[in-house]
Amino acid sequence: MNHPPDPRPILVINGHPDAAPGHYVGALADAYCAGAIQGGHRVERVDIATLDFAVLRSAHDWEFGAPPPAIAAVQEKLLRCRHVVLLYPLWLGDLPALAKAFLEQVARPSFVRVVPETGQATQPLHGRSARLIVTMGMPAFFYRLFYRSHSLKSLERNVLRFVGIRPVKSTVIGSIEDEACRAAGLAKVRALGVAAA
Template structure:
């Protein structure tokens, strides 16, 4: 079954030697080879302002880069969100992107209780980090992943959401070639 996949590369640095970019490329290549439709959203190349008030979030029109990203997300069956762990959380640019994307009427409907508007989509969150992944998951509780799942994706109705944590990326213990192969396999499965 062909899937429509939106890959959100959340690394703020446009330097293509960053491992996140290579992982996103490997996932996209695997997905495209399997016949899936792939849209890429590379945050390092997007130009958009920070939201500074609730009025901007609720009443402002999304900038063109955000409107284009919303169209790609809207067309997708599956989202792949990749980011490096920075200070224990998502990079600020990725958080600013989600604030822009999750405007009322697109991801979340307004009312007494928020209404999820992106139901029917699944997601995979892929996070790289310098520490061992098991340590981040079990000692820190993978809190940035949990926050992203609960406070953004679940609120918008995206489920199920799976995660892949890749630790020790700056050490010899990280088999980058193996991880690139795994990303290609996930891409071909559309998972």
């Protein structure tokens, strides 16, 4: 097996809110991790559904509260990695609520360090790249053509680029009720893992 000349530290984040086994997003996360290990990369994984954290309910808590230990551990993993992979199912046209709550916890001002005068972040994750992998029941081309990949673009612009992550690439896996589409998605994501893409 030929390993790439520059193995990358990768953080894979499973954004499905249900910790029960058998979800397709979890299988995709498994496939990416297996491919990345096969490619010689160093992989850490976070499953959002298993983390212990509360939903932020006030600006004061977000700005001045300490992150829960589970979130602080994720922040450390983000600092260690060079490539972030976030997988999630499209729910009501966007991230599941728990995944959004997770991102709000991670991107606290104490971590992002927003400059008050400009409102700009110090971009603590500058130099890292990302891959977004989203699953849905509708065909992928319909989501991209009709909905113009709204949630993906919002996540890239308002969260990932804000903290310095770029480039951000995306993979949309649609029609997941179809077994052939599911199998093709797993193979594609495993290949992305091998390439750390």
